[in-house]
Amino acid sequence: MTExxxxxxxxALWRHWRTAVVNAAGEAAPAPDPLLVAAYAEHRLSEAVAExxxxxxxxxxxxxxxxxAAACSKAxxxxxxxxxxxxxxxxLVRASDPKVMPFRRRARPGVTWRIAFARVGVxxxxxxxxxxxxxxxxxxxSTLINGDQSAALSQDLFDPPSGVxxxxxxxxxx
Amino acid sequence: xxDTDLASLIAGNxxxxxxxxxxxxxxxxxxxxxxxxxxxxxxxxxxxxxVRLCKDDFRLLKTxxxxxxxxxxxxxxxxxxxxxxxxxxxxxxxxALEAVxxxxxxxxxxxxxxLKLPKxxxxxxxxxxxxxxxxxxxxxxxxxxxxxxxxxxxxxxHHKAMLKLRAYFGPKRP
Numbered sequence: 001m002t003e004x005x006x007x008x009x010x011x012a013l014w015r016h017w018r019t020a021v022v023n024a025a026g027e028a029a030p031a032p033d034p035l036l037v038a039a040y041a042e043h044r045l046s047e048a049v050a051e052x053x054x055x056x057x058x059x060x061x062x063x064x065x066x067x068x069a070a071a072c073s074k075a076x077x078x079x080x081x082x083x084x085x086x087x088x089x090x091x092l093v094r095a096s097d098p099k100v101m102p103f104r105r106r107a108r109p110g111v112t113w114r115i116a117f118a119r120v121g122v123x124x125x126x127x128x129x130x131x132x133x134x135x136x137x138x139x140x141x142s143t144l145i146n147g148d149q150s151a152a153l154s155q156d157l158f159d160p161p162s163g164v165x166x167x168x169x170x171x172x173x174x
Numbered sequence: 175x176x177d178t179d180l181a182s183l184i185a186g187n188x189x190x191x192x193x194x195x196x197x198x199x200x201x202x203x204x205x206x207x208x209x210x211x212x213x214x215x216x217x218x219x220x221x222x223x224x225v226r227l228c229k230d231d232f233r234l235l236k237t238x239x240x241x242x243x244x245x246x247x248x249x250x251x252x253x254x255x256x257x258x259x260x261x262x263x264x265x266x267x268x269x270a271l272e273a274v275x276x277x278x279x280x281x282x283x284x285x286x287x288x289l290k291l292p293k294x295x296x297x298x299x300x301x302x303x304x305x306x307x308x309x310x311x312x313x314x315x316x317x318x319x320x321x322x323x324x325x326x327x328x329x330x331x332h333h334k335a336m337l338k339l340r341a342y343f344g345p346k347r348p
Contacts (some may be wrong), residue, residue, distance in 0.1 A: 039244035058301035078200025095188035
């Protein structure tokens with residue numbers, strides 16, 4: 001293209017410009033969308049859009065290799081992939097087993113009402129049982145207090161017959 | 175891959191995913207292999223690309239538009255950018271000497287003034303041509319092929335860019 005001397009001078013000019021550009025660029029610009037770069041590699045972009053990609057590529061020379069690689073990529077002339085690596089990649093998506101039905105809770109609108117009814121029934125029966133039990137207890141107490149047997153019973157309870165402990169007293173005294 | 179296959183792939187069809195992996199694993203492996211030396215690392219990168227493609231319910235794959243670029247081209251760009259991102263994450267930060275801003279390297283010089291470069295000194299196309307020629311050491315034919323122009327256009331673009339740089343960095347700004 002040019003003489004070696006010119007080439008060296010041009011290279012120096014380029015380096016000078018490049019350093020100034022990198023200094024001015026500051027923060028790295030975000031990478032364009034891969035689809036945009038792919039479209040650029042296939043020369044499918046309009047001039048204006050292509051310019052944006054080219055401006056980014058000029059600051060990211062490593063990505064130029066990507067464009068070159070993408071431009072000559074073909075799905076046929078490829079590297080051989082080990083079976084284990086293939087299996088590992090395939091395992092990323094799991095097969096859905098048609099025999100397995102997805103678990104879903106059946107929506108049963110009557111369930112809540114039925115449960116509430118059962119709980120009310122249990123509470124009501126407990127109440128009835130406790131009332132009946134209380135009434136029975138009260139009747140028994142009244143019978144004991146007011147009945148004919150009350151005096152005899154109370155005497156048995158609080159003043160036991162002397163015969164019960166008489167033999168004991170006799171044994172102890174002897 | 176046919177559009178219908180891609181549609182069923184995005185829908186989560188396991189057979190479609192397996193077919194996709196079988197067909198494009200070699201392409202992806204070829205794309206990332208040039209960025210690494212060891213085979214295992216290349217396979218790990220390939221796996222990472224597939225993970226990225228199917229992550230979040232195939233979010234990335236859904237962005238692909240067959241009307242804008244070929245699937246092989248797009249996959250190559252995605253694979254290489256993913257591989258480079260991964261390498262960047264696992265490598266301690268380092269940068270080429272040319273990429274380091276001069277202010278960080280230079281010894282303090284009270285007479286030095288920051289070089290202010292006109293934003294539109296070189297067009298994006300001129301910047302890219304110079305980057306390819308001087309940064310990537312590509313020859314004119316390669317640049318012409320990449321940009322889909324003839325070699326004479328590349329020479330002319332280079333020549334005009336150099337004239338601008340000489341004028342800017344020339345006698346007025348030694």
